[in-house]
């Protein structure tokens with residue numbers, strides 16, 4: 001779907017009550033739009049499916065044919081379960097899927113109105129990328145006229161699930177996704193496929209990485225091996241990566257050094273300037289999110305200044321991250337009870353009273369902050385951040 005700064009009239013009915021934000025905070029003259037490079041946007045549909053049809057999805061682990069509820073999402077463990085998921089979507093929700101997609105519709109509409117043109121949706125387990133692509137197609141069919149941001153699907157295994165990593169499954173999923181791209185020449189995705197069939201846009205490897213909080217259940221050597229294999233896969237297939245790291249910078253940097261040709265993003269970067277320098281030297285962009293707006297973000301601000309605007313990209317990690325909005329913000333972003341993925345990095349940054357779920361429509365606040373830090377206009381800031389994303393694909 002093509003981006004436009006203001007949603008067409010026919011989409012306004014989808015808007016609901018929570019669209020008051022964007023008039024004040026959107027960028028009037030941004031022609032390129034803003035990219036959220038890390039946003040689990042499909043969690044909205046998952047949580048709705050789980051709550052609307054608990055018996056269907058909670059029971060399915062017993063018969064082994066349907067996706068299972070895992071943490072807060074529906075996990076498809078193989079191609080058959082992706083097929084079953086797609087069939088269940090059609091059967092349970094009819095052709096429109098309106099009640100399942102209400103929240104997703106509103107979020108995408110608010111995002112488009114707040115100048116967000118692209119959203120990168122990472123995967124955390126095998127076949128989540130394929131599943132998300134199928135879900136996206138189902139959703140898009142029912143919203144063919146709407147001007148929503150484009151959504152790019154990631155594939156790969158998060159360190160938390162690295163015990164499930166399999167090189168064969170990654171390869172299989174990639175081939176299945178490529179088949180989806182090539183079998184639908186009329187789909188908008190087609191424009192992102194090169195002559196030799198590589199999806200150059202719309203597809204990336206992530207989120208992958210190291211997370212030492214899970215080392216008791218997923219040993220570090222298992223996490224490291226999964227990261228290594230997935231980095232090799234990304235390089236071989238010319239795909240950018242999205243890397244998650246909690247307490248694992250040294251291991252990640254070591255793996256990046258071994259390969260030396262990785263392009264991508266270090267997600268939720270909160271390190272100091274010397275850590276920034278190490279990642280920049282390995283060719284990564286720094287994923288900057290709501291932590292930049294925290295009151296005690298001097299260390300991060302220093303790193304951001306050191307990196308320069310041309311080495312940064314934006315992200316929200318929706319729905320796992322929170323943000324403290326500026327005092328004068330009129331945002332009506334909904335509160336969420338989800339635990340923060342990175343919250344343990346610095347809990348002091350998340351003031352319980354002022355925190356809001358960091359959704360893509362709020363990225364403009366981070367653009368504003370970066371524009372202040374670098375002393376350049378908001379439009380130029382957004383344009384240069386957008387160019388940084390383009391360079392990855």
Ligand SMILES: [Zn+2]
Pocket residue numbers: 038040122207317341
């Ligand atoms: Zn994430």
